[in-house]
Amino acid sequence: MRNFEYWNPTRLFFGRGETDRVGQECRKYGERVLLAYGGGSIKKTGLYDRIVRRLQEAGCSVTELSGIQPNPRLSKVREGVEICRREKVEVVLAVGGGSVIDTAKIVAAGVCYDGDPWDFFTGKSVPERKLPLGTVLTLAATGSEMNRNAVITNDETQEKLVVKNPVLFPDFSILDPENTFTVPKDHTVYGIVDMMAHVFEQYFHPVPETPLQDRLAESIMKTIIEYTPRVLENPKDYDARATIMWCGTLALNHLIEAGLTGDWATHRMELELSGVYDIPHGAGLAILFPQWMEYVLPLIPKKFAQFAERVWDIPRGNRSDEDLGKAGIERTRQWFREIGAPTRLREVGIGEERLEEMAERVAKRGPIGSVKVLTKEDILTIYRRSL
Amino acid sequence: MRNFEYWNPTRLFFGRGETDRVGQECRKYGERVLLAYGGGSIKKTGLYDRIVRRLQEAGCSVTELSGIQPNPRLSKVREGVEICRREKVEVVLAVGGGSVIDTAKIVAAGVCYDGDPWDFFTGKSVPERKLPLGTVLTLAATGSEMNRNAVITNDETQEKLVVKNPVLFPDFSILDPENTFTVPKDHTVYGIVDMMAHVFEQYFHPVPETPLQDRLAESIMKTIIEYTPRVLENPKDYDARATIMWCGTLALNHLIEAGLTGDWATHRMELELSGVYDIPHGAGLAILFPQWMEYVLPLIPKKFAQFAERVWDIPRGNRSDEDLGKAGIERTRQWFREIGAPTRLREVGIGEERLEEMAERVAKRGPIGSVKVLTKEDILTIYRRSL
Numbered sequence: 001m002r003n004f005e006y007w008n009p010t011r012l013f014f015g016r017g018e019t020d021r022v023g024q025e026c027r028k029y030g031e032r033v034l035l036a037y038g039g040g041s042i043k044k045t046g047l048y049d050r051i052v053r054r055l056q057e058a059g060c061s062v063t064e065l066s067g068i069q070p071n072p073r074l075s076k077v078r079e080g081v082e083i084c085r086r087e088k089v090e091v092v093l094a095v096g097g098g099s100v101i102d103t104a105k106i107v108a109a110g111v112c113y114d115g116d117p118w119d120f121f122t123g124k125s126v127p128e129r130k131l132p133l134g135t136v137l138t139l140a141a142t143g144s145e146m147n148r149n150a151v152i153t154n155d156e157t158q159e160k161l162v163v164k165n166p167v168l169f170p171d172f173s174i175l176d177p178e179n180t181f182t183v184p185k186d187h188t189v190y191g192i193v194d195m196m197a198h199v200f201e202q203y204f205h206p207v208p209e210t211p212l213q214d215r216l217a218e219s220i221m222k223t224i225i226e227y228t229p230r231v232l233e234n235p236k237d238y239d240a241r242a243t244i245m246w247c248g249t250l251a252l253n254h255l256i257e258a259g260l261t262g263d264w265a266t267h268r269m270e271l272e273l274s275g276v277y278d279i280p281h282g283a284g285l286a287i288l289f290p291q292w293m294e295y296v297l298p299l300i301p302k303k304f305a306q307f308a309e310r311v312w313d314i315p316r317g318n319r320s321d322e323d324l325g326k327a328g329i330e331r332t333r334q335w336f337r338e339i340g341a342p343t344r345l346r347e348v349g350i351g352e353e354r355l356e357e358m359a360e361r362v363a364k365r366g367p368i369g370s371v372k373v374l375t376k377e378d379i380l381t382i383y384r385r386s387l
Numbered sequence: 388m389r390n391f392e393y394w395n396p397t398r399l400f401f402g403r404g405e406t407d408r409v410g411q412e413c414r415k416y417g418e419r420v421l422l423a424y425g426g427g428s429i430k431k432t433g434l435y436d437r438i439v440r441r442l443q444e445a446g447c448s449v450t451e452l453s454g455i456q457p458n459p460r461l462s463k464v465r466e467g468v469e470i471c472r473r474e475k476v477e478v479v480l481a482v483g484g485g486s487v488i489d490t491a492k493i494v495a496a497g498v499c500y501d502g503d504p505w506d507f508f509t510g511k512s513v514p515e516r517k518l519p520l521g522t523v524l525t526l527a528a529t530g531s532e533m534n535r536n537a538v539i540t541n542d543e544t545q546e547k548l549v550v551k552n553p554v555l556f557p558d559f560s561i562l563d564p565e566n567t568f569t570v571p572k573d574h575t576v577y578g579i580v581d582m583m584a585h586v587f588e589q590y591f592h593p594v595p596e597t598p599l600q601d602r603l604a605e606s607i608m609k610t611i612i613e614y615t616p617r618v619l620e621n622p623k624d625y626d627a628r629a630t631i632m633w634c635g636t637l638a639l640n641h642l643i644e645a646g647l648t649g650d651w652a653t654h655r656m657e658l659e660l661s662g663v664y665d666i667p668h669g670a671g672l673a674i675l676f677p678q679w680m681e682y683v684l685p686l687i688p689k690k691f692a693q694f695a696e697r698v699w700d701i702p703r704g705n706r707s708d709e710d711l712g713k714a715g716i717e718r719t720r721q722w723f724r725e726i727g728a729p730t731r732l733r734e735v736g737i738g739e740e741r742l743e744e745m746a747e748r749v750a751k752r753g754p755i756g757s758v759k760v761l762t763k764e765d766i767l768t769i770y771r772r773s774l
Contacts, residue, residue: 001629003402008395014646015390209626211613212633215606223599239596242388246599246646255642259401259633 001210001259008254010146011172014246016238019176022051022093022136023058029132029171030090034083036065036104037095042138045182051095051136063087065107071274071281072099073155077117080107084131094135094170097191098142101135102150105168108133118154121161128167135173139183140245141191141282143198143252145173153275159361160275162267175249177242181235188235189340190282192228195248196221197285202262204296204303205370210260214306217256220247221311228339265369266292269379272358279348286341287348290333291385295378296371297325304328345386355383388597388646395641397533398559401633403625406563409438409480409523410445416519416558417477421470423452423491424482429525432569438482438523450474452494458661458668459486460542464504467494471518481522481557484578485529488522489537492555495520505541508548515554522560526570527632528578528669530585530639532560540662546748547662549654562636564629568622575622576727577669579615582635583608584672589649591683591690592757597647601693604643607634608698615726652756653679656766659745666735673728674735677720678772682765683758684712691715732774742770 013021026033033055042048055062065080083089084107094104109127110117119125137145144150148168153160183191203217224247230240250256269292270284297304304325308314312331316324336343345351362368363376372378400408413420420442429435442449452467470476471494481491496514497504506512524532531537535555540547570578590604611634617627637643656679657671684691691712695701699718703711723730732738749755750763759765 001402001626001633003400003405005398005400007398011392011394013390013392015388018390209630211630212606212610212637215610216603219599219602219606223602226598239388242646243596243598246388250599259629 001213002207002261004258006254006258007166008146008169009171010169012146012175012249013172014175015242016176016178018174019047019050019136019179020054022134022174023054023056023060025172025174026055026060026091026093026134027058029134031060032088032090033060033062034065034080034087034089034092034107035062035095036068036080036092036100036107038066038068038097038100040066041182042095047095047136047138047179051093055093060091063089065103068096068100068103070099071153071160071278072103072151074118074152075155077103077106077110077152080104081110081117084111089131091132091134094133095138097137097139098144098151098194101137101142101144101170102152104133104135105130105144105150105170106152106163109167120163120165121152121154121159127163127165130167133170135170136179137173137175137245138179139187139191140180140241140248141194143195143249145170145175146249146253148254149252151271158275160271162271175245177238177245180241180245183235185232185235185340187280188231190280191248192224192244192339193282193286193336193341195251196224197266197282197289198252199256200289200293201264201267202257202260203307204293204300205260205262206300207260213256213258213260218310220251220256223247225311225335232339261370263370265372265374268362268365268368269382272362273350276354276358277348277350279350283342283348286336287343287345287386288382290329290336290343291382293329293332294326295382295385297322297329299372301325345383352384352387356380359383389594389648391645393641393645394553395533395556396558397556399533399562399636400559401562402629403563403565405561406434406437406523406566407441409521409561410441410443410447412559412561413442413447413478413480413521414445416521418447419475419477420447420449421452421467421474421476421479421494422449422482423455423467423479423487423494425453425455425484425487427453428569429482434482434523434525434566438480442480447478450476452490455483455487455490457486458540458547458665459490459538461505461539462542464490464493464497464539467491468497468504471498476518478519478521481520482525484524484526485531485538485581488524488529488531488557489539491520491522492517492531492537492557493539493550496554507550507552508539508541514550514552517554520557522557523566524560524562524632525566526574526578527567527628527635528581530582530636532557532562533636533640535641536639538658545662547658549658562632564625564632567628567632570622572619572622572727574667575618577667578635579611579631579726580669580673580723580728582638583611584653584669584676585639586643587676587680588651588654589644589647590694591680591687592647592649593687594647600643600645600647605697607638607643610634612698612722619726648757650757652759652761655749655752655755656769659749660737663741663745664735664737666737670729670735673723674730674732674773675769677716677723677730678769680716680719681713682769682772684709684716686759688712732770739771739774743767746770
């Protein structure tokens with residue numbers, strides 16, 4: 001196990017009806033609220049009205065930043081920062097999934113910074129403060145509701161980059177599983193792939209002796225596998241939605257990575273894909289992950305064998321670690337297919353054309369991977385095998 | 388799953404050498420430090436000198452509260468509060484295990500309260516603020532380093548009570564596994580029983596559909612079982628000590644209880660025992676827990692069967708849930724014996740004499756248990772079966 005620092009100050013309110021706290025919680029931090037949301041589905045479901053009403057009852061005034069898209073854009077962040085300055089916003093409230101929350105994080109930090117918020121992503125600057133930030137989660141996926149990460153796409157350069165900083169922890173997050181009842185099947189699936197992929201990134205790593213971390217990660221994976229059929233069959237199954245939501249939060253709140261160094265190469269390769277092609281992040285991950293797994297299997301065969309046995313309950317028989325691991329990877333790919341995720345680039349309309357350019361760009365951005373540091377050639381091979 | 392609020396602001400520094408941060412971390416909160424510790428073992432090991440040196444290098448002045456005993460006393464808390472007031476202490480630093488940390492928590496809160504600190508335990512008052520508090524953990528056991536609980540014994544009345552309040556979270560905790568290398572075998576074992584018991588309290592409960600919580604709890608239990616032989620065989624096995632330490636923290640930092648209501652009846656029965664007889668808390672728990680398990684087995688047989696299968700790898704065969712659960716309980720008792728914990732009251736010198744008086748007192752203090760609310764008769768039966 002490696003040394004680590006762990007700190008997570010986000011306050012969670014989890015469960016049915018917790019949405020109604022939103023007014024009182026925001027009001028603790030200020031009066032003038034920026035309400036950030038996406039394409040308007042929260043208007044159809046009534047969530048928008050409910051939240052605005054609660055904010056008003058608590059004495060808050062509301063300004064809006066709407067139309068935040070999946071693979072959220074830097075231009076939207078800049079728009080949000082401007083609104084906050086103009087309206088003297090005191091609290092940012094994100095209502096949505098990872099894209100909305102990530103945008104809100106960088107808006108909240110951007111307001112407190114003199115330069116351009118893209119500086120946080122290029123390393124030119126580091127966020128030092130942010131406006132108070134609350135979230136109401138409507139999609140179980142990214143874990144952004146309880147972590148210090150944000151991913152933004154620069155619409156001018158198509159670069160999709162991540163920034164990680166303790167300043168970016170939300171102050172509070174409301175996790176009301178009923179707010180995910182109306183998420184359509186495809187987005188439910190992409191969210192599930194995303195959380196599963198987060199666990200993969202932190203489970204397959206080169207650090208010896210992380211037995212508790214392994215088992216915690218396996219717990220999340222097994223629970224996701226067990227409960228996914230239930231949310232797909234009955235989107236209003238409260239306990240199933242609640243379980244998947246809690247899995248998504250714990251999959252990326254820094255708990256299971258304590259004491260180890262996750263890999264994250266597959267995420268870096270995927271961010272490039274969805275930055276350039278605007279495909280759903282979860283789709284890209286389902287396509288790339290099994291390929292990456294097969295590529296690095298010979299380096300950590302024991303871990304893949306453990307994965308096959310403990311997560312997929314595949315009996316060892318008289319197989320070698322590598323053969324058993326291979327069976328686990330194949331089972332993973334099959335599971336992605338079963339739940340309706342793509343496993344080939346061609347399925348999402350991506351061909352050979354820009355793979356080399358993308359591989360080059362990913363490799364250039366510095367060392368990628370902890371199980372194996374991938375070169376441009378490695379990345380290109382994985383992209384090509386994913387076609 | 389039930390609704391829950393989750394918040395844990397304690398900052399952890401985990402790993403080899405992290406002890407040397409103690410000066411700089413304390414100095415962030417103030418200059419005048421109260422150094423709270425136990426019977427002096429930290430002087431023998433050199434930890435005392437190392438910490439005092441680091442504090443002085445960071446520009447801190449040090450006042451001491453020493454001689455804190457296991458089953459820590461209210462009189463010591465009062466002494467600490469007086470010292471803090473007299474010396475205008477700005478930061479409390481606990482160096483020790485749960486007893487020292489719990490004492491430091493109530494000292495830190497007591498300084499900010501006009502009345503007697505025992506009021507927090509009787510319900511007469513609630514802690515509203517505390518002095519900044521850091522800890523350097525030297526015994527993996529209670530989880531107090533990352534939770535909002537404190538247990539104190541009133542030496543006048545022999546009452547041993549718990550208070551739970553978010554004010555009591557330490558601001559930071561240094562978890563350096565090397566600081567547990569010198570813990571003697573018996574205390575290592577009692578600490579392990581304590582953390583295992585914490586998981587039991589939160590694993591056996593009546594709330595349906597807590598699949599992720601179940602698996603997280605099982606992860607901690609399986610890891611404890613797997614690594615206990617290693618710390619007992621080689622007390623300086625770093626990875627084993629680190630793993631056990633991390634298990635102890637996660638066993639009681641509010642994570643695995645999110646969404647459910649733990650039982651805690653066994654802890655309440657044990658606090659009475661160790662309050663009256665001054666036996667090690669871990670010894671009392673090892674004696675009482677299997678008895679409590681057998682007593683409530685018929686109420687949640689499925690959960691006990693799951694425990695037997697998943698935690699102890701006992702094959703079901705064609706056994707009923709109850710029979711399988713019984714095998715799991717018997718295996719638990721056997722494990723306590725294997726690692727050197729007592730499983731009978733008589734082994735720690737306790738007889739029939741005061742059992743009735745204690746049962747009455749435990750029952751009087753209000754409803755006890757969530758799997759089954761125990762009456763005085765239930766408690767007395769469990770005590771007697773433990774003789």
